[in-house]
Each structure stands twice: as structure tokens, then as C-alpha cells.
Amino acid sequence: xxxxxxxxxxxxxxxxxxxxxxxxxxxxxxxxxxxxxxxxxxxxxxxxxxxxxxxxxxxxxxxxxxxxxxxxxxxxxxxxxxxxxxxxxxxxxxxxxxxxxxxxxxxxxxxxxxxxxxxxxxxxxxxxxxxxxxxxxxxxxxxxxxxxxxxxxxxxxxxxxxxxxxxxxxxxxxxxxxxxxxxxxxxxxxxxxxxxxxxxxxxxxxxxxxxxxxxxxxxxxxxxxxxxxxxxxxxxxxxxxxxxxxxxx
Amino acid sequence: xxxxxxxxxxxxxxxxxxxxxxxxxxxxxxxxxxxxxxxxxxxxxxxxxxxxxxxxxxxxxxxxxxxxxxxxxxxxxxxxxxxxxxxxxxxxxxxxxxxxxxxxxxxxxxxxxxxxxxxxxxxxxxxxxxxxxxxxxxxxxxxxxxxxxxxxxxxxxxxxxxxxxxxxxxxxxxxxxxxxxxxxxxxxxxxxxxxxxxxxxxxxxxxxxxxxxxxxxxxxxxxxxxxxxxxxxxxxxxxxxxxxxxxxxxxxxxxxxxxxxxxxxxxxxxxxxxxxxxxxxxxxxxxxxxxxxxxxxxxxxxxxxxxxxxxxxxxxxxxxxxxxxxxxxxxxxxxxxxxxxxxxxxxxxxxxxxxxxxxxxxxxx
Numbered sequence: 001x002x003x004x005x006x007x008x009x010x011x012x013x014x015x016x017x018x019x020x021x022x023x024x025x026x027x028x029x030x031x032x033x034x035x036x037x038x039x040x041x042x043x044x045x046x047x048x049x050x051x052x053x054x055x056x057x058x059x060x061x062x063x064x065x066x067x068x069x070x071x072x073x074x075x076x077x078x079x080x081x082x083x084x085x086x087x088x089x090x091x092x093x094x095x096x097x098x099x100x101x102x103x104x105x106x107x108x109x110x111x112x113x114x115x116x117x118x119x120x121x122x123x124x125x126x127x128x129x130x131x132x133x134x135x136x137x138x139x140x141x142x143x144x145x146x147x148x149x150x151x152x153x154x155x156x157x158x159x160x161x162x163x164x165x166x167x168x169x170x171x172x173x174x175x176x177x178x179x180x181x182x183x184x185x186x187x188x189x190x191x192x193x194x195x196x197x198x199x200x201x202x203x204x205x206x207x208x209x210x211x212x213x214x215x216x217x218x219x220x221x222x223x224x225x226x227x228x229x230x231x232x233x234x235x236x237x238x239x240x241x242x243x244x245x246x247x248x249x
Numbered sequence: 250x251x252x253x254x255x256x257x258x259x260x261x262x263x264x265x266x267x268x269x270x271x272x273x274x275x276x277x278x279x280x281x282x283x284x285x286x287x288x289x290x291x292x293x294x295x296x297x298x299x300x301x302x303x304x305x306x307x308x309x310x311x312x313x314x315x316x317x318x319x320x321x322x323x324x325x326x327x328x329x330x331x332x333x334x335x336x337x338x339x340x341x342x343x344x345x346x347x348x349x350x351x352x353x354x355x356x357x358x359x360x361x362x363x364x365x366x367x368x369x370x371x372x373x374x375x376x377x378x379x380x381x382x383x384x385x386x387x388x389x390x391x392x393x394x395x396x397x398x399x400x401x402x403x404x405x406x407x408x409x410x411x412x413x414x415x416x417x418x419x420x421x422x423x424x425x426x427x428x429x430x431x432x433x434x435x436x437x438x439x440x441x442x443x444x445x446x447x448x449x450x451x452x453x454x455x456x457x458x459x460x461x462x463x464x465x466x467x468x469x470x471x472x473x474x475x476x477x478x479x480x481x482x483x484x485x486x487x488x489x490x491x492x493x494x495x496x497x498x499x500x501x502x503x504x505x506x507x508x509x510x511x512x513x514x515x516x517x518x519x520x521x522x523x524x525x526x527x528x529x530x531x532x533x534x535x536x537x538x539x540x541x542x543x544x545x546x547x548x549x550x551x552x553x554x555x556x557x558x559x560x561x562x563x564x565x566x567x568x569x570x571x572x573x574x575x576x577x578x579x580x581x582x583x584x585x586x587x588x589x590x591x592x593x594x595x596x597x598x599x600x601x602x603x604x605x606x607x608x609x610x611x612x613x614x
Contacts, residue, residue, distance in 0.1 A: 114308025
């Protein structure tokens with residue numbers, strides 16, 4: 001058997017080095033953070049050189065599905081920087097009169113481990129809130145335009161709340177205000193449509209319950225922390241009706 | 250490319266005196282990438298990956314339409330809306346065979362076909378074809394932007410380099426029959442020639458190239474992930490393992506205060522600190538020990554403990570086994586052959602006593 005010719009070894013070497021170099025560039029182009037900034041937490045931009053390189057090799061790695069930078073979200077433990085809240089979600093199936101037909105909880109303890117894990121992933125995707133920053137002063141919209149509205153969690157009694165659209169300049173300024181991320185709203189609606197397709201219900205209401213982690217500092221505090229600090233917080237994404245979704249039957 | 254050729258590094262041109270640093274570098278590069286290795290190393294990684302992929306996909310049985318179909322948890326409308334977000338979807342969507350699943354029955358058909366492909370690939374049947382299909386299967390079932398996570402990324406890495414390996418395996422040296430070109434070498438079939446005394450027949454440069462690519466990529470993943478952890482306060486402070494040990498929905502404040510009252514909180518925190526820093530040390534040191542024979546127990550032992558930790562503590566079903574398989578790629582094929590030769594195989598102990606050949610029986614009188 002003839003050994004592999006030198007020219008072929010050269011070509012393979014170039015391909016291997018180019019491929020692995022592209023992978024390495026993509027890992028360098030990861031934003032760092034989140035770092036504490038005036039408006040909560042934010043991500044720092046990656047090195048410009050790496051970012052430039054990543055833009056060049058991105059399409060190649062995208063075709064191979066290898067664009068991950070290996071800064072795994074799982075490294076954040078509960079998807080939050082400080083081992084923050086864990087989340088579950090509940091779907092309430094409603095009939096035409098608004099009465100509850102059934103209530104489903106996810107992750108479902110009866111589901112297979114692999115399915116339960118995916119339900120947990122969806123629950124955490126629904127728990128990705130964003131800090132909503134109010135504008136300075138009043139906003140005057142252009143002629144025939146509406147003032148910009150943003151979604152916030154309007155909290156009520158007992159750590160319970162619901163999503164509400166408010167003009168950006170009316171976002172409370174006396175405290176940090178959180179709202180659902182756009183992707184979590186999309187996923188909540190999508191899951192509701194999925195349930196509507198498979199259950200005989202007129203509407204579905206998705207609500208999310210999150211509970212903060214108990215930090216290890218508790219072990220070394222002089223006193224006992226208030227139990228309310230670790231209470232559940234439940235928010236609803238609103239109702240999705242069977243006739244709302246384009247795909248809903 | 251199975252071949253009996255000598256190490257190519259030995260055939261590199263050399264000067265009359267001591268080789269220059271550049272020549273030494275080229276020789277080391279050539280030896281690293283192009284020394285034919287026992288194909289068994291690639292086959293073991295393939296068999297382990299195949300078993301992992303089968304168990305992964307089997308776990309979705311009965312839920313394939315909901316998890317991956319276009320009218321499932323993330324429906325077509327949601328895909329459109331996620332793609333329209335200014336910041337983009339939570340995970341890149343790109344292309345995927347699953348996007349062809351316009352109806353539920355197609356999702357079921359794709360799922361059934363994928364299981365068949367994975368069984369064939371695991372058994373090493375028609376690997377030139379099934380390795381490509383396996384990669385497509387992994388892409389298909391890891392494309393959901395809301396349900397994908399780091400473990401899926403590792404499956405893509407494993408299946409991609411196995412595809413590269415089996416696309417090239419046996420192409421250079423074996424007879425260029427239509428069967429070999431289309432379906433691949435029969436060397437890869439399960440248990441075939443594992444115990445062959447003629448190791449030269451399974452030496453392959455393609456196996457070397459594929460395993461080297463996989464090894465380097467796995468080393469990058471582990472190292473970069475370790476560095477990323479250093480950016481996160483709970484890892485830096487050595488507290489990261491506290492949170493999965495006391496998950497929010499399964500831990501009450503009373504339980505934590507009971508630890509405080511037991512008088513052992515320092516001991517517990519000390520143990521958590523040690524374990525957290527051990528994880529970081531293993532990950533950050535990985536590229537410096539992965540290619541050293543002497544450190545192999547540390548590499549494989551750490552990966553095994555990582556598997557247990559990921560599965561039991563973090564509840565991540567894929568991360569651990571995928572990383573362990575990645576680490577198994579560092580074990581040379583000759584070592585696998587030595588290990589396997591010590592393990593009695595069922596085929597070697599026939600259930601029915603065999604009749605002695607007539608010649609030997611008569612020779613003993």
C-alpha cells in the first residue's frame with residue numbers, strides 16, 4: 001500500500017488547521033459577563049479581532065451546526081448568574097365560559113426523564129426576564145403614531161402578577177421593573193397553541209412560578225433570614241384563545 | 250484508509266545533521282495527524298456514540314411530534330416570530346431536516362427512520378452511508394431553539410467527526426469496489442476483527458485524522474468551558490455545587506438552617522469548595538494532560554465522575570456521557586485491543602462442545 005502523498009497530507013493539514021482555527025475563533029468571540037452596570041447587568045462585547053474572525057467563519061460553522069462558543073448556559077447553574085431562581089410552569093385549560101377544565105404542571109413528575117428535562121428547559125426559557133428601563137421624561141409620539149409600549153410584570157398581592165403593556169415612560173421609576181423577554185412571550189403563546197390543538201379547550205392560560213435559590217450565606221448569618229425572601233413568585237403570560245393563533249384549530 | 254505502510258514521519262526528508270526546529274515541527278505534525286492507527290479506537294467511539302444516540306432518541310418516544318414537529322411545543326408561527334426578533338432566536342436555528350416535517354406523520358416517519366439509521370450505525374453496518382445519515386439525524390433532533398442545550402452540542406461534535414472518519418475510512422487502501430465506495434469498509438462492523446491478531450489490517454490514517462480532530466475539539470470545549478466558569482461568581486468562590494445540591498424547589502429554609510444548627514456548615518462548605526475547584530482544575534488542565542499516557546486514568550476518571558455529577562447532581566442527561574465518550578477518543582486503538590483481548594467474548598465459549606477435527610483426534614490415538 002502506498003503511503004499518502006505529501007500533497008494530500010498538505011491539503012488535509014490545511015483543512016484540519018482551518019477548521020479547528022475557526023472553532024477556536026468562535027470561542028474567543030464570546031461576550032463576557034454579565035457584569036454589573038448602572039441599569040442592572042449587561043454583557044461586554046467580545047474582542048474586536050475575534051468578532052471580525054467569527055463573522056468570517058460564521059457561515060461555514062453554521063452550515064456544520066458548530067457555532068457554539070462553549071460558554072454553556074448550564075455553567076450558570078440555574079440559568080442565572082448567582083444560582084438564581086428555578087422555574088416551573090402551569091397551563092390552565094379553560095372552556096368558553098372561562099371555567100377551568102384542567103390544569104397541567106410542567107415539568108411533569110410522571111413524564112420520562114428525557115422529556116421532563118426538556119420541559120425544564122422550556123420552563124427556564126419562560127423565566128428569562130428582562131429589566132425594563134423607563135425613559136427619562138415624557139415621550140411624545142410622532143403624528144399618527146402610538147407611544148412605544150413595553151411589557152412588564154405588574155405584580156400584585158402575594159408575589160402574584162401578570163403581564164401588562166404600558167407606555168415606556170410610565171414604567172415605574174422607584175424600583176427595578178422586570179418584564180418577560182420577547183422570546184419567552186413567543187414560546188408561551190406557542191406552547192398554549194400546542195395545548196389548544198390537542199385538548200378540547202377554548203383558551204389556555206400559561207403561568208410561571210419561580211423560586212429563588214437559598215444562598216450558602218444563610219449558614220453564616222447571625223440571625224435567621226425572612227422566609228418571605230424565598231417565597232414563590234407567580235406570573236401569568238395571559239390567555240391564548242383558540243381563535244387567536246393562526247395555527248390553532 | 251487501512252494500510253500497512255510504515256509511519257510517514259519516518260519517511261520525511263531529513264538533513265545530514267541534526268534536524269532543524271522547523272523540520273522537527275513538521276515531523277511532529279506529520280506524526281500526529283498521519284501515523285496510521287488501529288481502527289478499533291474509532292469503532293469503539295462509534296459504538297459508544299451510537300448507544301448514547303439511541304438512548305437519547307428513544308427517550309423521546311411518543312413525544313416526537315410535540316418536541317420536534319412543526320405543530321409541537323414550538324410551532325411554525327413561533328419559529329417565524331423567533332427569527333424576526335432583533336436579538337435573534339435563543340439559539341441559532343439554521344437548517345435542519347426536521348423543518349421538512351410539515352405534518353405530524355412526517356415527524357413520526359423521520360423518527361422511525363432515524364432509529365433504524367442509529368441501530369445500523371451503532372452496529373457498524375454501511376458506515377460510509379449511515380455516518381452521514383447519523384449526523385443528519387442529530388441535526389434534525391437538536392434544532393429546536395427553545396429545547397436545545399449544551400449536551401446537544403456535544404452530540405453534534407461526536408457525530409460530525411465520526412462522519413468524517415467513516416467517509417474516509419478504507420477509501421485509500423481497500424479495493425475500490427462499488428460496495429466499499431458506497432457503504433464503507435466491513436472492518437467497522439460490530440466485533441469484526443476486534444480480536445484479529447493481524448493488527449496491520451485495521452491500521453488507518455482516516456481513523457487517526459478523525460480521532461485527532463475529535464480530540465482537539467473536545468479539549469477546546471472542556472478548556473473553554475472551564476475558563477468560562479471562572480467568569481461566574483459562584484464558580485470563582487467555589488460555591489457552584491451548593492446550588493444543585495440544594496435546588497430551590499426541593500429545599501426549604503428549615504433544612505438549610507438545620508445544617509447550621511448541626512454545627513457542620515464549615516465542613517460542608519469546605520467539601521463543596523474542594524469539589525468545585527476540582528472540577529475547575531480538571532477542566533482547565535485537560536489540554537495539558539489529555540495526550541499523556543500517564544495521565545489517562547485522571548482524564549477518564551475525571552470524565553466518569555463528571556458523568557455521575559452531571560446526571561445525578563445537575564440533572565443533565567447528555568453532558569456526562571457525551572464528554573466521557575469524547576475522552577475515550579484519547580485511548581489508542583491498540584490499548585482498546587489489549588483491554589478487549591482480556592475480556593472473554595460470548596462467541597469464544599461455544600454453548601455446545603465442538604467435535605475435534607478427525608486428524609488431531611487420530612493423531613492422539
